[in-house]
Amino acid sequence: MNNFTYTPTNSAKEATRLRRETPAATYVAGATTLLDMMKVNLVEYPQLIDINALPLTGIEQTANGLRIGALERMSDVGEHRLVVAQYPAVSESLLLAASAQLRNMASIGGNLLQRTRCGYFRDAAFPCNKRVPGSGCPAQHGDNHGLAILGTSEACIAQTYPGDLSVALLAFDAVLTLENAKGKQRRVPITSFYVLPGQTPHQENILEPGELIVAVTIPAAEHARRSTYLKVRERTSYAYALASAAVGLDVQAGTIRSARVALGGVGTIPWRSPEAEKILTGAPATDETFRAAAAAALRGAQPREHNGYKVQLAQNTLVRALQNVATT
Numbered sequence: 001m002n003n004f005t006y007t008p009t010n011s012a013k014e015a016t017r018l019r020r021e022t023p024a025a026t027y028v029a030g031a032t033t034l035l036d037m038m039k040v041n042l043v044e045y046p047q048l049i050d051i052n053a054l055p056l057t058g059i060e061q062t063a064n065g066l067r068i069g070a071l072e073r074m075s076d077v078g079e080h081r082l083v084v085a086q087y088p089a090v091s092e093s094l095l096l097a098a099s100a101q102l103r104n105m106a107s108i109g110g111n112l113l114q115r116t117r118c119g120y121f122r123d124a125a126f127p128c129n130k131r132v133p134g135s136g137c138p139a140q141h142g143d144n145h146g147l148a149i150l151g152t153s154e155a156c157i158a159q160t161y162p163g164d165l166s167v168a169l170l171a172f173d174a175v176l177t178l179e180n181a182k183g184k185q186r187r188v189p190i191t192s193f194y195v196l197p198g199q200t201p202h203q204e205n206i207l208e209p210g211e212l213i214v215a216v217t218i219p220a221a222e223h224a225r226r227s228t229y230l231k232v233r234e235r236t237s238y239a240y241a242l243a244s245a246a247v248g249l250d251v252q253a254g255t256i257r258s259a260r261v262a263l264g265g266v267g268t269i270p271w272r273s274p275e276a277e278k279i280l281t282g283a284p285a286t287d288e289t290f291r292a293a294a295a296a297a298l299r300g301a302q303p304r305e306h307n308g309y310k311v312q313l314a315q316n317t318l319v320r321a322l323q324n325v326a327t328t
Helices: 012-021 034-039 074-079 081-086 088-095 100-105 165-171 274-280 287-297 309-326
Strands: 005-008 026-028 047-050 059-062 065-069 175-179 185-189 212-218 227-232 243-252 255-264
Touching (some): 012 047, 059 081, 065 081, 074 081, 074 088, 074 100, 088 227, 088 243, 165 227, 165 243, 165 255, 243 309, 255 274, 255 287, 255 309, 274 287
Parallel strands (some): 005 047, 026 047
Antiparallel strands (some): 059 065, 065 212, 175 212, 227 243
């Protein structure tokens, strides 16, 4: 691990100013994955800017929906009565993630900025376009059994974000509030936050230098109230999704009035499927409809040698999630 300075801050303005003055610095809250990466020299930051004292907590109902402070802890959000009642898929995505100890430490904002779990990215002995642009992507023809089948490119097939929360937030049109060094805020739909790898896989999101996530707002909707998050993994304890689905349905008299579908574990970014939503909306809530939606969601998949199983797995996961929420 490299030598670094540690600087606590008391305001977003001070934190963003410090980051602007030292562009190579980074923010730290729960640090549940940051220190692991620093210990094996995957990242080297000269300064850690502690933002835990910033007033970025709170879970409150607003005119725009449910606003969640970026420094709220995963466990507190997952168990909050408003989240459980209004956005069950969001609650489930948080409580199915990591271990209880990590959920008690990890912040919402930090969770949305997780780095990929691709083994080649995590091992500095291998080249990786995410770590060193232009060095190559050995996962293309190597061990890719857990990697992406949607949104891939010749430069990268890793999941940019391996977690669960952003999949659920994506399904329900969440909006991120970002703040820069001048104290100016902007609201960005999470659907526009993550960036496909293309030829620049080291650019994972649209955060500008020094910008900070300060809050997440989830709009209220009937399909969000009737929702679920289903996660399939190699083991039930502390494992990342091989495939997951966040779905919400507004069903009246057996007909789907509105639908939301997002997939995890299969895309280079959290993957929203307007194709599946189009098939579901206005259709009867039947297994036939669900299977057609699942086929549409995976139609553009480009599996490699070891991850072809994910096509069927993701389809089955989505169908099961739709079945589960349709009968609630």
